[in-house]
Amino acid sequence: MPGGEFRPKAFAGEVVPFFVTAFREGHDLIGVHLRLFSPSGDESLHRMVPLGDGFDRWSALVSLLEQGVWSFRFEGFADDYATWEHAAELKIPAGVDVPLMRETGALLFDRAVKEKGRPVAERRALEGAAAALRDPLVGDEVALGIVQDPAIAAFFADRPLMSLVTVGATNELLVERERAGVGAWYEFFPRSEGAKRLKDGTIKSGTFRTAAKRLPDVAAMGFDVLYLPPIHPIGRKNRKGPNNTLDAGERDPGSPWAIGSTEGGHDTVHPDLGTLSDFRAFVRAARSAGLEVALDLALQAAPDHPWVTEHPEWFTTLPDGSIAFAENPPKKYQDIYPINFDNDPEGIRAEVLRIVRHWIAQGVLIFRVDNPHTKPLQFWEWLIRTVTAENPDVVFLAEAFTRPAPLQGLASAGFQQSYTYFTWRNTKEELETFLSGLATETADFLRPNLFVNTPDILTEYLQYGGRPAYKIRAAIAATGAPTYGVYAGYEHFENVARPGSEENIDNEKYEYKLRDWPGTEERGDSLAPYLRRLNEIRRAHPALLQLRNLRVHWSDDDAILVYSKHLDAALSPTGAADTVLVVANVDPHSVRQTMVHLDTRLWGVAPGEPFDVEDLITGATWTWSDHNFVRLDAFNEPVHILTVKGR
């Protein structure tokens, strides 16, 4: 999109920091207000605090509860009380202009007394103070006491004596529903859940009915969103066999992303999975279990998709008359035709809108968009704007595994969530930069969804890091951002890759997976209990369900990563402050011990002051201060998730 303007966004319940650079000429002091207008028209005024970093930046933290379009502006003003207080505090003890300082203060208090809306008690106190400042029998030391009186300062902190008010431009901020920003995602292939090996050795597909039996387990692990790969008919032509081979057998199910066959296209359910009515029942069953279903939106077609004959103009016809396959030269994806958006953009827009509305009508409000960076940015901007105008609860997640500019461009264009580079950020230094960047630089427009694995991504870290690697990555994903995700099989430490690739061998994209969920857990070979605990911790700790409060702390070891997430009592939905400290050994092959160094002021603890922490994984408790010894055994518990108690 030429230009690149975008409207910042937040989610309902998000604690958003507002920043502004404000200063005035000369030495007089100023104050700054943030004025907010909620979608329903409520107006509120927030006093901003100077950051004191020498750059004249001011900030205010506000929890935005209501979904919809907010507007806000900054208002600067001469703070006449503060200017007087600063001068009088220096000049009265120095004996400079003392009568003038006393009279100036008295006049300010006179002015304050006359202001509308000042409480009676406050007015009386100020009348008394003005009289004392003017009384020649009152000594200068007493006058200085009035200048320095914290009670009087508090009156003016609440209701400053303003002049020369300067009002900034009004800006908009879009607040979307909470699930746009907060959620634990789980991904499974419904065809694998309840699939059965028949006596002849072939496998019978799972269905929506059999997959629904797994919903209580997923919900019991504490997940909020269940994401399904495409559920549509799969092309027969050029169907892929196991391990991405070109010679699929008769019973090989093919890749769900090769969408469309004579059985139908994007608006149809794969007959193996059941009927549209079965799907609706599945969505209802998920909702009863506390899970919201997310569907895949992959805008591409198998060669036998109905679009190919009905709308050949939606594809690229080559000079030899053939239709172009998806490719990354010299590699080809023979089971997929990409869409060409240039020949009939209006026709494609209408069809995609029809499909999205169709699935919304079946109860789906979340779409995980496949490869959005291979489609025009303007198309997505239009689609998301159009769909959310009809239903503001719809959420689109961008699977934008691409360069930073297009990834951020898609987020700016309106995607509510984005996959990120999380899977490839594994060292302490990488994670420090990555997590800090998500919480600050891009948080106004990009909401990360930290999937630990996907059917396309099994990183070397997981391939070679053993079981500790799976714990480490899950703990960081679950606490490093308010939205994260797990693709089924992660619990079973499925860490064998197809040689030379970064994905699982015998990839579920091309075949059914029969997994023994209860048996593996009973044998103690499952990560499910750990994931369950992580999700419990998230639900109990609202600080973890915020994006912008992550702060990196320090350790003397190059593999011990330290960060905190803190929420003030006044901003917390529980009314109590919440602080979580994560101390992670990101080297899955080692036992590390080191000192960690904390900026405890972030949660209101003075440097050196002790405080109690409890490890939410093991239940261990310690008394900590700003410098603490830590030992983390990757083979036992590689990560401390600590809560700061009684603060």
Add this chain to the structure above:
Amino acid sequence: MPGGEFRPKAFAGEVVPFFVTAFREGHDLIGVHLRLFSPSGDESLHRMVPLGDGFDRWSALVSLLEQGVWSFRFEGFADDYATWEHAAELKIPAGVDVPLMRETGALLFDRAVKEKGRPVAERRALEGAAAALRDPLVGDEVALGIVQDPAIAAFFADRPLMSLVTVGATNELLVERERAGVGAWYEFFPRSEGAKRLKDGTIKSGTFRTAAKRLPDVAAMGFDVLYLPPIHPIGRKNRKGPNNTLDAGERDPGSPWAIGSTEGGHDTVHPDLGTLSDFRAFVRAARSAGLEVALDLALQAAPDHPWVTEHPEWFTTLPDGSIAFAENPPKKYQDIYPINFDNDPEGIRAEVLRIVRHWIAQGVLIFRVDNPHTKPLQFWEWLIRTVTAENPDVVFLAEAFTRPAPLQGLASAGFQQSYTYFTWRNTKEELETFLSGLATETADFLRPNLFVNTPDILTEYLQYGGRPAYKIRAAIAATGAPTYGVYAGYEHFENVARPGSEENIDNEKYEYKLRDWPGTEERGDSLAPYLRRLNEIRRAHPALLQLRNLRVHWSDDDAILVYSKHLDAALSPTGAADTVLVVANVDPHSVRQTMVHLDTRLWGVAPGEPFDVEDLITGATWTWSDHNFVRLDAFNEPVHILTVKGR
């Protein structure tokens, strides 16, 4: 200013880098053009180059010669030749889609042949290439040769085969006259130049006539601009005596910044200096010598300024009826009343505009604005806009020794130049950050003027660094930015401060200075020859007269600072490339030796390749490469200024 939008600026002859983030969906390749419209309406198209840094940034370097408002926009397009070339180069050797690749190329060439404006020779070559690609008797290896033919690539580099052109928004860029960005400044107090000690021990003021005798010397040192502190009548009331004392004697001249007396105000010349006609003659004499005169614009008044009785509303009246002095509590400046811009903003604007027009009518086009950060930003924005609309050659320099936000705010509001923190950036690390920042982060709106000293600033570095410190700071100022300045007395190493202060003892602000310019130079005790050489080097090396081309290089020593300034031949006013390397020992008390490490690719030399350099200070020559040994004796020559020869 609420909002904070500003129009970027440059100076005539400045080489400006344009940057844009551009990408498209999918894998097809794109190109980007910068389209420029000069103030006189000429249109030009510049092919942008991908930076290749993974962030989809493109750049083009353009030398903007014409003064006035330019406009520009970015245009992205699908680069159909590049997409084909990339695919064919991979697929033909792999035997994939070979006939299709050949026919696709032939079709592209057919299309190119039909385009208007393609030279006949180019068309013939493309017709032949298309025929060969289609000829079954021509082998695939020959076809691959056509794909990789650099001559054909060059046709499309000049005139790409474009489709899906996307045009960005049009933006403006203000190009001001060269002197707004380039100049060597010299500051002297005219009352000191030609002042004489009388027999009774008192001093007779210099005049414009006596000061004019010094103009040839200043010009011979190679300076371009002569800046004069205020030349107006000086208040008698509360006049300051030597060393800022409160009891001035009858013959003490007072501070020139305490402007106004019964003899007149800002539109009047101090009678001791001569008449307005004398001033005009001085300006003419300066111009004949090659010097442009800059005047001080200090918007404040001595207590006996005519404004005080005529316009008491332009000042702040205190509750006790007195007018407020300038102060920084508890300090007071008893010889100065600051202006209050709030009571009669229109009246003040009219008066200041009258004064500025008055001095423009006397031949002054440069104003050094005293303490602009104590006056409203909106006022400056209005004044500069109004004055430059009448005369676009007027230049305002902001003496904004304040925090970064107001300093940058004033620059954004329109000031053509700004004093900076240069005097307080003395270590290698400080200077690296400082000079890089000026060349990149703020260069679109802030032009630095690197004064090495002022009547208000004698840093500890100069107080205690001895004569080497004076050389080091002058060399870095003269080469680190295209505009720098020197206040008279620097040549004489005047390094004694008033105890406890950061300014010269017996400060010229409060008294006359009798300096023996020729005698000191004859004795070999003057820095004038060094300054003269620095200014010669600047004039001979156009790379030094650019702001944005500074790049920091590396050394293994914590006091050896290394930077380069390079200008390509195509962008240079001489038509020849120009490269200057500065290697400075910034520790004035030491002899240092170390390796320096250079990114020689910046001036077109491959890593490891040798090149010849000449030291422009000593005339020494060496053969260098990317890693070089350097020894810098602060007590002899602390700075190498090297030119890269034959490139």
